[in-house]
Amino acid sequence: MKLTAIRPVGIVLVRELSLTMLLLLGVSALVFLILYLSPGDPFSVLLEGQSLSEEARSGIRQAMGIERSWYGQYFHWVSGMVRGDFGASVRTGLPVLSEVLRTGINTLILTLGSLLVTLLIAAPIAIRSAMRGMSKATWSFTILSYVISALPVFWLGYIVIYFFTHKLGLFPLAFGFATGAKKWLYLLLPIFVLGIGNGTISEVIRTLREEMGRVMEEDYIRTARAKGASVWKHAFKEGFLIPVTEIIAAKIPFILGGAVIVEQVFNWPGMGRMAWQAAQDRDYPVIMGIAIVAAVLVRLGSLFQSVVYVMVNPRASKE
Amino acid sequence: MMAEPLLAIEDLRTYFYSRSKRAFIRSVDGVSLAVAKGETLGIVGESGSGKSITAMSVMGLVSAGPGVISGRIGFRSDRVERQLLEGLDTCVALRREGGRVMAVEKDDDRWAGQVEKNMTGIRGREISMIFQNPKQSLNPFETVGRQITEAIMLHTSHKIEQEAKEKAIEWLDRVKIDSPRLRFDNHPFGLSGGMCQRAMIAMALSCEPHLLIADEPTTGLDATIQSKIVDLLAELKSELGITTMLISHDIGIIGRLSDTVAVMYGGTVVESGPAKDVLSCSPEGKHPYTAALLASIPSSDAVREKGHLQAIEGDVLDTINIPAGCRFYGRCSRVTDKIREKCDKQEPDLREIASGRRVRCWLYFE
Numbered sequence: 158m159k160l161t162a163i164r165p166v167g168i169v170l171v172r173e174l175s176l177t178m179l180l181l182l183g184v185s186a187l188v189f190l191i192l193y194l195s196p197g198d199p200f201s202v203l204l205e206g207q208s209l210s211e212e213a214r215s216g217i218r219q220a221m222g223i224e225r226s227w228y229g230q231y232f233h234w235v236s237g238m239v240r241g242d243f244g245a246s247v248r249t250g251l252p253v254l255s256e257v258l259r260t261g262i263n264t265l266i267l268t269l270g271s272l273l274v275t276l277l278i279a280a281p282i283a284i285r286s287a288m289r290g291m292s293k294a295t296w297s298f299t300i301l302s303y304v305i306s307a308l309p310v311f312w313l314g315y316i317v318i319y320f321f322t323h324k325l326g327l328f329p330l331a332f333g334f335a336t337g338a339k340k341w342l343y344l345l346l347p348i349f350v351l352g353i354g355n356g357t358i359s360e361v362i363r364t365l366r367e368e369m370g371r372v373m374e375e376d377y378i379r380t381a382r383a384k385g386a387s388v389w390k391h392a393f394k395e396g397f398l399i400p401v402t403e404i405i406a407a408k409i410p411f412i413l414g415g416a417v418i419v420e421q422v423f424n425w426p427g428m429g430r431m432a433w434q435a436a437q438d439r440d441y442p443v444i445m446g447i448a449i450v451a452a453v454l455v456r457l458g459s460l461f462q463s464v465v466y467v468m469v470n471p472r473a474s475k476e
Numbered sequence: 477m478m479a480e481p482l483l484a485i486e487d488l489r490t491y492f493y494s495r496s497k498r499a500f501i502r503s504v505d506g507v508s509l510a511v512a513k514g515e516t517l518g519i520v521g522e523s524g525s526g527k528s529i530t531a532m533s534v535m536g537l538v539s540a541g542p543g544v545i546s547g548r549i550g551f552r553s554d555r556v557e558r559q560l561l562e563g564l565d566t567c568v569a570l571r572r573e574g575g576r577v578m579a580v581e582k583d584d585d586r587w588a589g590q591v592e593k594n595m596t597g598i599r600g601r602e603i604s605m606i607f608q609n610p611k612q613s614l615n616p617f618e619t620v621g622r623q624i625t626e627a628i629m630l631h632t633s634h635k636i637e638q639e640a641k642e643k644a645i646e647w648l649d650r651v652k653i654d655s656p657r658l659r660f661d662n663h664p665f666g667l668s669g670g671m672c673q674r675a676m677i678a679m680a681l682s683c684e685p686h687l688l689i690a691d692e693p694t695t696g697l698d699a700t701i702q703s704k705i706v707d708l709l710a711e712l713k714s715e716l717g718i719t720t721m722l723i724s725h726d727i728g729i730i731g732r733l734s735d736t737v738a739v740m741y742g743g744t745v746v747e748s749g750p751a752k753d754v755l756s757c758s759p760e761g762k763h764p765y766t767a768a769l770l771a772s773i774p775s776s777d778a779v780r781e782k783g784h785l786q787a788i789e790g791d792v793l794d795t796i797n798i799p800a801g802c803r804f805y806g807r808c809s810r811v812t813d814k815i816r817e818k819c820d821k822q823e824p825d826l827r828e829i830a831s832g833r834r835v836r837c838w839l840y841f842e
Contacts (some may be wrong), residue, residue, distance in 0.1 A: 178670070249552075260743045288588075289584060289585045290582075290584030290585060290588070290589050291584075292584065303579075342598040375612070376607065376609055376612040376613045377612065377613055377614055377615040377616065379537055379613070380605075380607065380613045380614065380615070380676075381615065382536075382537055382599065382628045383537060383599055383600065383604065383605040383607075384533075384599065384600040384604060384605075384626075384630070384631075384679065384683075385595070385597075385598075385599035385600030385601060385627075385630060385631065386600070386626055386627070386630060387595070390613050391618075393615045395617060396694070407523070459741055470617065471615060471617065471619075471665070472616070472665055
């Protein structure tokens with residue numbers, strides 16, 4: 158790769174990363190504020206059912222360093238975050254960062270896997286109908302996929318577990334239940350359920366078909382036809398690559414949201430389930446940590462989109 | 477005389493079915509043309525006369541959903557002999573009610589597949605095409621050089637990229653793009669419209685096709701650039717002797733480059749013959765439309781004399797409701813009482829009135 162090609166990508170990276178920094182500050186402040194304003198705190202959850210004297214309560218608070226004012230607490234947390242210290246879970250006492258990263262990897266596998274499933278289903282239908290016109294087959298696939306993407310993900314999850322795990326016994330009941338290769342088979346179910354049920358298939362089909370259809374009408378595609386070259390090859394960048402990266406960037410937040418439910422249903426040791434648990438426990442440090450990691454994931458999606466766009470579009474890289 | 481035409485179009489009809497109007501738009505309605513080896517056929521006519529659609533039909537580029545093509549297009553070079561419209565009629569079914577076509581059922585998928593089958597080995601290799609709006613006609617995401625290299629690698633014996641690249645640079649030089657080695661790495665947006673058209677011409681000719689179709693190659697360019705592109709085409713024509721089908725509404729360009737000329741009106745050819753005869757000044761032996769077209773070329777004398785530009789009376793033909801008689805009847809100024817009834821009721825055929833000259837007008841029959 159030539160230097161002229163790397164420089165614009167570098168510019169985009171620097172711009173996006175500095176934007177991300179600002180965004181993370183904003184996200185953390187907002188989440189903190191919401192947590193502070195919402196009723197309850199970790200100790201009332203931890204100490205539920207135990208009657209403690211006011212003295213003992215404030216003693217615990219002091220011991221954990223939470224006697225400060227709300228902005229004092231926030232700045233304490235931010236200064237820790239800058240040093241890479243996200244604090245420890247109130248409930249388990251484990252360091253938040255390593256815990257969130259551990260579960261975050263699982264969520265990432267689930268999210269990216271389900272995006273791949275969505276694209277593998279939607280892209281062939283969309284591309285074929287854009288390039289060859291709507292046939293009976295593409296019509297029926299489109300309608301089917303619209304119906305499927307209207308199914309609620311929790312319902313679909315239970316149905317799938319009932320049929321494939323209970324009735325047919327094709328998949329292990331939970332992660333770690335089976336050994337060897339079969340252990341990983343378990344991952345497939347939630348990935349498929351989230352990929353189908355995240356409600357984005359129909360949208361992906363529509364967007365891709367419109368974009369590809371528009372590109373098909375371009376003069377340069379006519380030229381490609383006239384010179385006997387592959388239409389797909391010429392339409393790929395504008396008609397497929399750019400819209401697909403846009404879709405991925407735009408859908409990551411929704412799929413992360415869907416992951417919370419799927420992780421509950423499938424008992425998947427991911428960030429979503431952890432967030433759910435932390436919210437129940439009012440485990441502030443964990444919630445904050447998860448919010449930051451989720452925001453980073455979302456930003457990574459749009460960073461990926463910007464980088465691809467600059468690399469693909471010669472005009473964008475000149476500006 | 478035309479022993480063996482390279483391209484023979486017989487009774488080509490390209491219709492577009494309009495769902496809302498429940499009728500066919502008859503863009504090309506019975507065109508027969510032949511392009512002999514080595515000659516340049518110029519097709520001239522107003523906008524909407526079906527020139528471009530004729531060219532697109534030859535290349536199999538009529539992709540729009542409701543487009544229906546019938547007739548025969550035979551292509552014959554020393555490498556291949558093929559019917560370019562073969563099997564397309566089986567992909568379309570017309571549903572009629574009381575003689576009126578109510579719907580067109582076109583199997584787009586099969587149609588596209590059949591066109592692909594008919595055109596493989598023809599597009600780019602045997603026939604190449606250049607278009608109007610050269611800037612939009614080049615892929616904005618690729619460098620100009622790579623687009624030419626791609627064509628060379630697809631259709632010639634130069635299969636090694638470095639070799640094809642050298643060839644592409646050679647062609648860029650040949651179409652008079654200065655510093656071709658630098659321009660090779662330019663994207664279309666970095667080039668002017670004229671340069672893009674030169675690059676398109678280089679790409680079209682680099683595969684040494686037997687037939688070049690130039691569809692309004694100068695439309696959308698500046699007047700000075702236009703004349704330079706025409707100069708280039710004229711030079712390449714004498715240098716390479718490539719058979720060309722040139723489409724333009726600009727009579728000047730047609731006259732400059734063509735050996736034979738076909739004049740199109742309302743989807744049919746109304747007159748064809750040697751360029752010097754068809755485009756000569758005298759109205760003798762000409763279709764009234766050709767005469768009117770030639771009279772509408774602005775010249776300084778005429779403008780000074782009349783104080784305005786000469787236009788052809790009336791509007792372009794409505795290609796949905798085509799009259800039973802002559803298509804030009806409504807606008808014709810040379811109808812005589814003797815033939816009036818025939819002009820109104822019966823469409824004349826394209827008849828040879830002198831050696832090589834064919835006219836579709838009752839005026840010259842009997």
